[in-house]
Amino acid sequence: MRQTGIRAVSKQDGVQNVDSLSPSKLKWDSASQPSAPGPVSVIVPVRNGEAFIGATIDSILAQGDVVGEIVVVDDGSTDDSAAVALAAGDPRIRIVRTTGLGLPAARNCGVRASSGAWLYFLDADDLVQPGALARLLEAAESAPQAGLVYGDYDRIHADGTPFGRRKFFMRFRRKPTGDVLESLVRKNCMVVGTQIVSRSVYDACGGFEESLKNLEDWHFWCRVAARSEFLFVPDLYVMSYRVHHTSMMHTRLLPFEAIEPAIEIVYGDPAIARRLDADRRARYRRSTEAAMMSYLASVAIRLGTYREGLRMILRSIRRDPAHSPRAVAQFAGAFVGL
Missing domain, CATH: 3.90.550.10 (Spore Coat Polysaccharide Biosynthesis Protein SpsA; Chain A)
Structure with missing residues (x-):
């Protein structure tokens, strides 16, 4: 994992540059902390999400005082994602800037910058x-x-x-x-x-x-x-x-x-x-692979690539025939918007 090139940003001080700050040591000045934090820390990773992140932040703030902090991890955006997030003007919003760590690392980095007893992860367009x-x-x-x-x-x-x-x-x-x-x-x-x-x-x-x-x-x-x-x-x-x-x-x-x-x-x-013996792991793995294939088949239908969808659903049925009723139901559901 890459752990360099991180900057901290808060509503109070705009952009604060911190050279070579490792995520494991990432800390915030007391002025950046909410005075009476709620139990939930919300972690929002974003990369070039300025079109939707404003609405996302608004929906989080509407949750009220159960939200103690909103940590937006701006993972190498080239647009104004961070500025749009901060525009809501709430002191609970803080930004961590990273340099293209990727989604799982960005979420982990956001957790290290947070303190709530409960964690809530939300993508920047939802x-x-x-x-x-x-x-x-x-x-x-x-x-x-x-x-x-x-x-x-x-x-x-x-x-x-x-x-x-x-x-x-x-x-x-x-x-x-x-x-x-x-x-x-x-x-x-x-x-x-x-x-x-x-x-x-x-x-x-x-x-x-x-x-x-x-x-x-x-x-x-x-x-x-x-x-x-x-x-x-x-x-x-x-x-x-x-x-x-x-x-x-x-x-x-x-x-x-x-x-x-x-x-x-x-x-x-x-x-x-x-938690799983060898026999169950083998059986469950076949079921997992079939389920993933049927999921990809349903995505193919939503994308309009019907031939690929049919190919993938047949592959799912062959991988685990016992899963086929559920696979076919999921595949059919994609045609009606499920």
């Missing part, structure tokens, strides 16, 4: 729904054994209008809760921005794996699940996921080979392996 963090915290207080508390999400267009029909159909679905490791390793059920994570659990897991270019979030959720229970809050839509032309997952189709490194790391992770 929106957190009104009152969502307070409801997650309330649920967390009722389940002290849960190190991660989460809800669901919907999709929006670039202009903020609803995208697809996911919210309508997902109201009939309940996601896993409690000990979710076996479910989660087989199929990722979360996206970034739908959960709060206990800082103590984050620290025990060591943060996001910085060598991964894809699915680093899924690997992190699996590591959390190996150590702690999850709590799903039904009927809570925490976040609106924005679909737009600069969104990587909605403008190009990743080959399966691009996500294989994450599968290797998940199934080779000692904390996860200790």
